[in-house]
Structure formats: C-alpha cells, structure tokens
Amino acid sequence: xxxxxxxxxxxxxxxxxxxxxxxxxxxLFASDLNLTRFANSYIHQNVSKWDAAVTIRxxxxxxxxxxxxxxxxxxxxxxxxxxxxxxxxxxxxxxxRFPGLPGSQEYPEVEAWVEQTHRAEASFRAEEVAKIxxxxxxxxxxxxxxxxxxxxxxxxxxxxxLAAYHCGTRAAVNTTILSRTSAGWSADDSKDVRDLDxxxxxxxxxxxxxxxxxxxxxxxxEYDVIVEPPGVAGLLGMMGYIGFNGLAFAEGRSFxxxxxxxxxxxxxxxxxxxxxxxxxxxxPFDFEGTPKGRVxxxxxxxxxxxxxxxxxxxxxxxxxxxxxxxxAAASYGAVPMNLFMGGGKSSLEEMIASTERGLLxxxxxxxxxxxxxxxxxxxxxTRDGTFLVEDGKIARPxxxxxxxxxxxxxxxxxxxxxxxxxxxxxxxxxxxVPAVKFKGFRxxxxxxx
Amino acid sequence: xxxxxxxxxxxxALAYGAxxxxxxxxxxxxxDVSVKNGAVQTANRGYDKGFGVRVVYDGAFGFAxxxxxxxxxxxxxxxxxxxxxxxxxxxxxxxxxxxxxxxxVGYWPNAYRVHPFDxxxxxxxxxxxxxxxxxxxxxxxxVVEGFIHSREAHKxxxxxxxxxxxxxxxxxxGGLTCIAVADGDMQRRTYPCSMRGLHQARGWEVIxxxxxxxNAPRVGAEALELVHAPEAPAGEMDLVIDGSQMLxxxxxxxxxxxxxxxxxxxxxxFAGTSFLTLDKRGSFIYGSPIVNIYADATLPGSLxxxxxxxxxxxxxxFYIVQDGVFCDYLSTRDTAHLHxxxxxxxxxxxxxxxxxxxxxxxVCLEPGxxxxxxxxxxxxxxxxxxxxxxxxxxxxxxxxQFGVEYAREIEDGKLGRxxxxxxxxxxxxxxxxSCDAIGDRDQWFLWGTPNCGKGxxxxxxxxxxxxxxxxxxxxxxxxAK
Numbered sequence: 001x002x003x004x005x006x007x008x009x010x011x012x013x014x015x016x017x018x019x020x021x022x023x024x025x026x027x028l029f030a031s032d033l034n035l036t037r038f039a040n041s042y043i044h045q046n047v048s049k050w051d052a053a054v055t056i057r058x059x060x061x062x063x064x065x066x067x068x069x070x071x072x073x074x075x076x077x078x079x080x081x082x083x084x085x086x087x088x089x090x091x092x093x094x095x096x097r098f099p100g101l102p103g104s105q106e107y108p109e110v111e112a113w114v115e116q117t118h119r120a121e122a123s124f125r126a127e128e129v130a131k132i133x134x135x136x137x138x139x140x141x142x143x144x145x146x147x148x149x150x151x152x153x154x155x156x157x158x159x160x161x162l163a164a165y166h167c168g169t170r171a172a173v174n175t176t177i178l179s180r181t182s183a184g185w186s187a188d189d190s191k192d193v194r195d196l197d198x199x200x201x202x203x204x205x206x207x208x209x210x211x212x213x214x215x216x217x218x219x220x221x222e223y224d225v226i227v228e229p230p231g232v233a234g235l236l237g238m239m240g241y242i243g244f245n246g247l248a249f250a251e252g253r254s255f256x257x258x259x260x261x262x263x264x265x266x267x268x269x270x271x272x273x274x275x276x277x278x279x280x281x282x283x284p285f286d287f288e289g290t291p292k293g294r295v296x297x298x299x300x301x302x303x304x305x306x307x308x309x310x311x312x313x314x315x316x317x318x319x320x321x322x323x324x325x326x327x328a329a330a331s332y333g334a335v336p337m338n339l340f341m342g343g344g345k346s347s348l349e350e351m352i353a354s355t356e357r358g359l360l361x362x363x364x365x366x367x368x369x370x371x372x373x374x375x376x377x378x379x380x381x382t383r384d385g386t387f388l389v390e391d392g393k394i395a396r397p398x399x400x401x402x403x404x405x406x407x408x409x410x411x412x413x414x415x416x417x418x419x420x421x422x423x424x425x426x427x428x429x430x431x432x433v434p435a436v437k438f439k440g441f442r443x444x445x446x447x448x449x
Numbered sequence: 450x451x452x453x454x455x456x457x458x459x460x461x462a463l464a465y466g467a468x469x470x471x472x473x474x475x476x477x478x479x480x481d482v483s484v485k486n487g488a489v490q491t492a493n494r495g496y497d498k499g500f501g502v503r504v505v506y507d508g509a510f511g512f513a514x515x516x517x518x519x520x521x522x523x524x525x526x527x528x529x530x531x532x533x534x535x536x537x538x539x540x541x542x543x544x545x546x547x548x549x550x551x552x553x554v555g556y557w558p559n560a561y562r563v564h565p566f567d568x569x570x571x572x573x574x575x576x577x578x579x580x581x582x583x584x585x586x587x588x589x590x591x592v593v594e595g596f597i598h599s600r601e602a603h604k605x606x607x608x609x610x611x612x613x614x615x616x617x618x619x620x621x622x623g624g625l626t627c628i629a630v631a632d633g634d635m636q637r638r639t640y641p642c643s644m645r646g647l648h649q650a651r652g653w654e655v656i657x658x659x660x661x662x663x664n665a666p667r668v669g670a671e672a673l674e675l676v677h678a679p680e681a682p683a684g685e686m687d688l689v690i691d692g693s694q695m696l697x698x699x700x701x702x703x704x705x706x707x708x709x710x711x712x713x714x715x716x717x718x719f720a721g722t723s724f725l726t727l728d729k730r731g732s733f734i735y736g737s738p739i740v741n742i743y744a745d746a747t748l749p750g751s752l753x754x755x756x757x758x759x760x761x762x763x764x765x766x767f768y769i770v771q772d773g774v775f776c777d778y779l780s781t782r783d784t785a786h787l788h789x790x791x792x793x794x795x796x797x798x799x800x801x802x803x804x805x806x807x808x809x810x811x812v813c814l815e816p817g818x819x820x821x822x823x824x825x826x827x828x829x830x831x832x833x834x835x836x837x838x839x840x841x842x843x844x845x846x847x848x849x850q851f852g853v854e855y856a857r858e859i860e861d862g863k864l865g866r867x868x869x870x871x872x873x874x875x876x877x878x879x880x881x882x883s884c885d886a887i888g889d890r891d892q893w894f895l896w897g898t899p900n901c902g903k904g905x906x907x908x909x910x911x912x913x914x915x916x917x918x919x920x921x922x923x924x925x926x927x928x929a930k
Contacts, residue, residue, distance in 0.1 A: 033906055035905060035906055036536070036537075037718075037905055038540065039713075039714050039715040039716070039717055039718070040542065040713070040714050040715070041542060042509075042540055042541040042542045042543075043509060043536075043537040043540045043541060044510065044537075044545075044715055045510060045512070045715075045804050045806070045905075046509075046510060046511055046512065046533045046534070046536065046537040047512040047513070047514075047533070047803075047804045047906070048512070048513045048514070048529055048530075048533055049514055049802045049803075049906065050514070050515065050516075051499065051514075051516055051802055052516070053497065064489075065489075065492070066492050066493075067491065067492060067493040067494070068493065068494045068495070068496070069493065069494070069495040069496070069497075070495070070496040070497070071496070071497050071498065071499065071516045072496060072498070072516075077496075080496075081496070084494050085494075088492045088493075088494070088570060089492075091492070091569075091570050091571045091574075092489040092492045092570065092571070092574055093488070093489050093574060093578070094488070094489075095488040095489055095490065096487075096488055097485075097486075097488055097490075098488075121536070122511075122532060122533045122535075122536035122537075123535075123536045123539070125536070126536040126537065126539050126540050127539075129540055130539070130540050133540065142714060142717070144714060144715075144717040144718040145718040146718060146719070146905045148905075174718060175718060176717050176718040178714065178717055178722075183717075185718075251591055251592050251628070251630075252591050252630040252635065253591070253592070253628060253630060253635040327493075328493065328495075331483065331485070331490055331491065365721065365843060365844045366840075366841040366842055366843070366844070367841070368839045368840055368841040369839075370838055370839040370852070371838065371839045371852045371870065371872060372870050373635060374633060374634055374635050379839065379841045379850050380841055381841065381842075381843040381844065381848065383721075383843075383844055400843060400848075402841070402843070402848055402850060402874070404850070404928045442928075444850075444874075444928045445848060445850070445874055445925075446848070447843045447845070447847050447848035447876070448724075448845075448847055448848075448876070449843075449845055449847075
C-alpha cells in the first residue's frame with residue numbers, strides 16, 4: 001500500500017492551507033513493512049505493517065514552535081492536529097535556537113524505487129526463507145533470521161512554498177545459523193529484491209557456523225583484527241551518531257571540536273556522506289527539506305567536516321549540510337545517514353594471508369559508544385563467527401571477545417582495506433564499507449561461547 | 450462499537466479458516482515537553498491509533514494491521530493476516546501450541562491522582578525552565594536540559610475464545626540532564642536516572658515527587674565535579690551499586706536472560722539467546738542465597754503494570770530467582786507449554802501495529818536488610834557506582850560491561866572522592882554470586898525504563914524495575930584507554 005506523490009502532497013497542502021499560525025510545516029512518513037521472521041528453521045512471526053503519520057510544526061512570532069503528530073489523515077484529524085500545534089505555539093516561550101523554515105528548494109533526482117520489491121508477497125518471502133533453511137538442514141543446524149520487503153514515503157510541505165516527496169523500497173535478508181557450539185551469520189540489503197540471493201546468504205552463514213564449531217578460549221589482549229564489513233558499519237554508525245553530529249560539535253561534546261583540518265586518522269581512512277550515490281540508499285533531501293549533497297568527512301585521515309541540520313548550522317554560523325532528522329528526533333542533532341568508506345586493494349583472503357597472528361571478526365553485538373565520547377571509546381562483543389588467524393591461515397574458531405577501544409586509535413591503525421564493499425541499509429540510511437584490518441585492537445575480556 | 454468492529458475481524462478470520470484469531474486496538478495519546486539551554490525545544494502532542502489482527506492458520510501465525518477503523522478494513526486486514534499465516538504454514542516444523550486460556554471480559558483503568566494532560570503545557574515548560582536553569586552552577590556547564598513525557602493508552606482486545614478486554618493506562622515521567630565541558634573532556638549527570646529519566650504508570654504526581662527544582666543544583670554541581678575528577682581506577686575491588694544502576698543490571702543480566710522466546714532461539718538472529726537454558730530451571734545457581742528477583746505485572750505504578758497482557762492473559766507475579774536459584778521464565782501462550790502451568794502473561798506489543806512478543810513486565814530485586822551505611826561500611830577498598838552511562842552484554846547475557854555516570858571511591862568503609870568514567874565487567878552468575886548484601890525496603894525504589902528494544906521489526910517497550918542498592922565482592926573495574 002502506498003499514498004503516492006500526488007496524494008501525499010495534496011494531503012499535506014490541505015493541512016498547510018488550514019493556516020492558524022505565522023508559518024506551518026507538515027511532514028509525512030508512510031511505511032509499508034512486510035517482514036517474515038524465522039527461528040528454529042520455521043517461520044514463527046510474519047507481519048505486514050502499514051502506517052502513515054503527519055507531523056505539524058506551527059510557528060508564531062518567528063520562534064515559538066508547537067508540534068502535533070497524528071496518524072489520522074482525515075480532514076477532521078488534520079484540522080485537529082493543525083489547531084493543536086498552533087495552540088501549543090501560542091503558549092510556549094520563544095526558542096532562540098529555532099532556525100526558521102526553509103523556502104522552496106530544488107532537489108536532485110534519485111532512483112530508489114523498485115516495483116518488484118514493493119510488490120513482493122508473503123508467499124515469495126516464505127520461498128526465499130526456505131532456501132536458507134535448506135542450507136542449514138544439510139548440516140542439521142538451526143536457521144533463524146528475517147526477510148524484509150517494504151517501501152517508505154516521506155513528504156514535506158510548508159507555508160513558505162517548500163514541497164518535497166520521495167519514495168524508496170528496501171529488501172533485506174539476514175540469517176543466523178546455530179549449531180550446538182557455534183553460530184554463523186550473513187546478510188544482504190538492496191532496494192531491489194531481485195539482487196538478494198537467499199541461498200547464497202544461507203550458504204555463507206552455514207559455512208561460518210560449520211567452521212566455527214567447538215571454539216576454544218583465547219585470552220583478552222591486543223590483536224590485529226580483520227573486521228568484516230557489517231562490523232565496520234556498526235563502528236562507523238556509532239561514530240557518526242556521536243562524533244560527526246553537528247549538535248554535539250556545536251555543544252562542545254564531540255571529538256571533532258577544535259580539530260577540523262587535523263590529521264587524526266590513518267592515511268587509508270576516507271569517509272564520505274553521500275545520499276545521492278545510487279550504490280547506497282539514495283535520498284534527495286533531509287527531513288527539514290534541505291537538499292542532500294556529498295559531504296567529505298575524513299579525507300586520507302584528515303578530519304574535514306561534521307554534518308549539520310539547520311539548528312546546529314545556525315549555532316556555529318554555517319549552512320545545513322542536509323542532515324536534519326525527523327521533527328520528533330531532531331533533538332539528537334544531525335547524523336550522517338549515507339556513509340561511504342573508501343576501500344583498498346586487498347581481497348579478504350589476502351588480508352587473512354598477510355596476518356601472522358590475529359582475529360577475523362564477522363560482526364559485533366551490542367556496541368556502545370557512550371563510555372567516553374570525546375575519545376570515541378567504544379565497547380562491544382564479537383558475534384556469530386570469531387576466528388584466530390595464524391601464519392596467514394584461519395587456525396581455529398575462538399570464543400567471543402569483548403573489545404574496549406578508542407576509535408581514534410583504531411582508525412589510526414589501519415593496515416589494509418578490502419577492495420570489495422558491502423551495503424548495510426536501514427529504511428532511510430545506509431553504510432557502504434570494506435572489510436578493515438586494524439593493527440593492535442584492544443580486546444579486554446572474553447565470554448563462554 | 451469498538452468491540453463490534455474488532456469482532457468483525459475475528460469472525461472474518463474464523464470464517465475463512467483460522468483456528469484462532471484476535472484483534473487488538475490501541476489509541477495512544479502522548480505529550481512531550483522538553484527544554485534545553487533556556488529554550489523550549491519540544492511541545493508536542495501525538496495521536497496514534499489503529500488495530501492489529503493476529504491469526505493462527507494451519508498451526509502458524511500471521512499478523513496484519515491498519516489505522517483505518519471501518520468494517521470493510523477490519524475484514525480486509527483479517528484476510529491479509531490469514532494470507533500471511535498461510536505463507537507461514539508452508540515453512541513450519543511442528544504446529545504452534547497456544548496454551549489454554551479462559552475468556553475474560555471487563556474494563557481495567559490504572560490509578561492516578563492528577564491526569565498529566567490536565568496540567569497546562571505552560572506549567573510544564575515553566576517548571577522545566579526553572580529546574581534546568583537551577584543546574585547552571587558554573588561557567589563550565591555547557592548544556593542543561595529537561596523533559597516531561599505524558600501518555601494515555603486505551604486498548605481493546607477481542608479474541609476468538611470470547612475475551613473482550615478494555616484497558617486504560619496513564620503514565621508520566623521526566624528528568625534532567627546537565628553536561629559540563631572542560632579541559633577537553635565532557636561529563637554528563639542526570640536526575641533521577643540516566644535511562645531516559647523516571648517514568649511510572651501514575652499521573653502528574655510522579656513529576657511533583659521528583660522535586661526537579663530542588664535537586665537541580667546538586668546535579669549541576671556533580672557534573673562540574675565529574676569533569677574535573679580523576680579517572681576511575683582499574684583492577685578488582687568491591688562495589689556498592691546504587692539502585693539507579695541496579696535497574697540496568699537487573700534488566701540486562703536477568704530480565705532479558707529469562708525471556709523464554711530468547712531461550713528457545715526465537716530471537717537468535719537479532720537480540721540473541723540466553724545462557725539460562727531449559728535444563729537450568731529450578732536448579733541453576735544464578736546468584737548468592739540472598740538474591741531474590743521476581744517479575745510482577747500486578748505492581749501498581751510500574752510501567753510493566755497491566756491487568757492483561759496483549760494476548761489476554763491475566764497479570765501475574767512470580768519469582769525468577771529465589772534464594773539464588775533460577776526458578777522461572779517470562780513466557781507467552783506459544784511458549785508456556787515448555788514450562789507448564791500456563792503462560793506467565795508477558796506477551797506485549799509496542800503498539801497496535803506490532804506482533805506481540807515476550808517482554809519484561811516489572812522485574813524487581815527484592816530488598817534485603819542492609820542500610821546504606823552497612824553497605825558502604827563493609828567495604829575496605831572499592832567503588833560506589835550510580836546511574837548508567839554505557840551498557841553492553843553478550844548475546845547469551847553472560848559477559849557484561851557497564852559504565853556509570855557517577856562514582857566515588859570507598860576507603861575503609863567511607864565514601865571518598867569522586868572519579869569519572871568508571872566501568873565494571875563480569876560474567877552474570879559469578880557477579881550475582883558475589884552479592885553479599887542488599888539494601889533494605891527504605892532504599893527500594895520503583896524505576897521505569899521506557900526504551901527497551903527487542904524484536905524485528907524493532908519494538909520499544911516500557912518496563913518497570915524495582916531495586917535497592919546492593920554490594921558485590923571482587924568485581925573487575927576499569928580498562929586502559
């Protein structure tokens with residue numbers, strides 16, 4: 001189910017035309033999410049979710065702002081919401097930080113819609129899940145995971161003439177294969193459901209699980225570590241959230257404060273946010289209606305920029321980079337949502353072959369970046385396949401380890417990068433990353449499996 | 450009228466072959482007021498309503514939902530749920546077993562003194578502005594912020610076994626945050642708790658009892674103290690953990706570990722599984738003999754309080770850990786046959802649009818008999834730790850590492866200087882096995898965490914935790930940066 005451009009913009013314009021405040025902004029988020037979840041090698045949860053909600057921001061006296069969110073898109077529902085937002089704006093004290101609403105904008109064309117993804121049925125998802133389970137069954141393992149197909153619509157209209165609409169599709173599959181002593185994981189994302197190869201995902205996770213059986217203890221220490229792309233994406237996502245966040249920067253609580261232009265990282269580290277790149281998860285504008293562009297964050301190890309929404313841009317006297325979050329989440333600041341980390345020249349096999357003694361990590365569990373944000377000190381556990389590499393070969397599976405490491409240090413100690421990159425996507429965001437080999441990564445404790 | 454509409458969905462699903470059907474409506478009204486650095490950031494009302502239909506067909510679940518409340522949409526959504534269940538049934542092993550359940554009919558509202566929506570928006574904004582400004586006790590205070598969240602959820606549940614359950618729940622919560630920046634460091638202090646403040650299933654009285662304005666200067670002063678404090682030590686030592694951190698400790702290392710869906714692998718691909726496997730029930734030594742932890746959905750005022758869960762099972766109280774021994778799970782109708790005796794009533798959905806899954810209700814540590822002075826007085830060298838700052842635990846809930854906002858050294862039974870960036874790590878059974886004293890009833894407090902994530906699609910649940918401070922021996926603290 002979808003609203004479509006015309007109906008979405010007409011609905012929002014109808015709300016804006018109700019008036020009642022000096023300025024009005026109406027944004028819409030609609031989601032059609034279909035998710036088939038399996039565990040113990042059968043489908044145990046299978047859902048279809050559709051919802052659409054609008055958020056009204058009413059502005060009076062230039063900087064007094066009231067807000068109402070509703071999923072009642074009827075005439076009465078919209079009228080109540082506009083009236084409520086205007087009434088709230090009339091009551092609350094002024095907000096000097098409020099940057100005002102933008103006027104009409106031009107947006108780049110991005111291609112994010114694949115009809116086959118939008119139309120994928122529950123029966124199709126069940127067939128794809130069965131292809132994963134077959135792989136696991138060959139070894140008598142247990143398969144679990146999720147197969148998702150869906151679409152999103154976002155639209156924005158304000159009383160200053162801004163009108164924006166975007167729709168995109170997303171297909172994703174992930175699986176965890178469990179044996180009695182091990183786990184293997186694999187996943188893939190695309191806007192085109194036809195790109196996903198469930199059998200290959202199942203095979204990769206099953207092989208990880210097979211190779212990871214009977215792991216042995218390995219004491220916590222500094223190890224060279226090859227982190228596969230999903231693990232790298234997890235680290236970069238956290239760095240973006242707390243470090244490259246314009247509000248954190250403006251408030252003096254980001255590692256980037258007073259360090260723009262400094263060489264903080266390894267020459268091999270280049271990080272860009274680019275919502276227009278079709279190999280990511282394209283989005284033409286942010287949730288304030290600012291056009292998206294390409295923002296180099298780190299170039300050859302030099303810190304180049306953080307990202308801004310209109311609020312943090314006003315605070316530091318610059319322009320928004322197009323990274324505003326939806327109104328309900330705007331208090332978190334601006335977050336880079338379309339990260340691309342530059343790759344290298346190696347294959348994963350070559351990275352392993354060049355390792356005298358180190359670890360190969362599939363991905364991380366329960367990352368947390370809040371220990372010491374100014375030093376980007378993160379912690380997290382390895383998960384679903386951790387292997388000791390010795391003399392250029394995978395020597396044996398090991399029990400999972402916890403790392404506690406500063407990302408300033410880790411990304412200053414990059415030995416090599418894979419040439420291939422992998423896309424990890426969410427509804428409106430994505431990260432495309434290579435595998436990374438870090439030198440001397442600090443693992444601080446271990447667990448029992 | 451509402452019952453009649455929902456009944457249409459249930460009847461339609463049954464007519465087309467479902468062996469079981471339920472329709473669940475929710476109308477949620479929320480209000481958020483937040484201020485930051487002297488300005489109102491958010492003055493937001495939210496209105497969200499719709500219904501979900503869950504059916505069983507050929508031994509498999511299907512779920513669909515809609516926000517359009519018409520008879521035609523009820524039938525259409527039921528048909529969609531049925532179609533999805535048919536697809537599920539093509540990839541199944543054993544037919545799912547739904548535990549037997551009696552039908553219930555009635556209306557259950559929760560109790561509150563002052564409905565938070567009756568308190569004017571400007572009064573909330575003024576209170577927050579006054580409290581946040583009171584945290585500005587020095588030039589290095591960079592950010593002061595505060596929020597108040599209010600909500601009322603109206604639910605109606607109808608099932609094919611004859612239940613028609615209407616519930617209404619009012620909740621309110623809030624808190625303060627102060628950030629100090631100096632010498633290249635940043636430290637945060639919150640009140641009354643860092644896990645998105647304090648929330649309870651009561652009214653405006655929750656905010657009044659917090660006395661935000663009175664506590665604000667202390668919070669600001671502690672933020673300043675922290676930003677100039679030395680780093681916390683590393684090594685192995687005794688800990689006295691405040692209730693504001695114990696809630697997170699219980700949540701992560703006990704509450705999630707006893708969710709039966711995790712135990713049997715239903716969350717394996719996302720949140721993980723659990724070390725508390727089925728063979729351990731009734732015999733595994735989870736903690737020391739003084740450790741008693743229970744789940745209680747009947748606890749008034751808790752975010753985990755309700756009369757019936759989201760599949761119509763009555764609220765219950767039962768022990769999870771008794772005298773240190775692990776004794777029971779949180780469970781749902783489709784997992785209850787694994788322990789017998791009926792579902793423990795822990796099936797909850799984030800909203801009308803979500804498939805209900807096994808969730809914590811109110812998971813609480815039973816108070817002991819130690820005063821705070823007893824707890825600290827029994828430590829020769831250690832740390833007092835309060836309010837969470839970072840949290841991470843492995844996917845079987847064994848290895849955890851938690852950082853805290855505020856820590857003080859303990860020397861010879863007395864609280865000493867403040868230290869920053871304190872963290873501790875351990876393995877769950879060893880840690881709880883080292884617990885040798887628990888704070889008394891006077892120190893027991895009902896916290897509420899509103900942001901527990903689980904499931905795919907991700908659902909965020911509101912959960913209660915009652916805790917006292919407690920003492921643990923020989924725990925590893927700190928790691929080198």
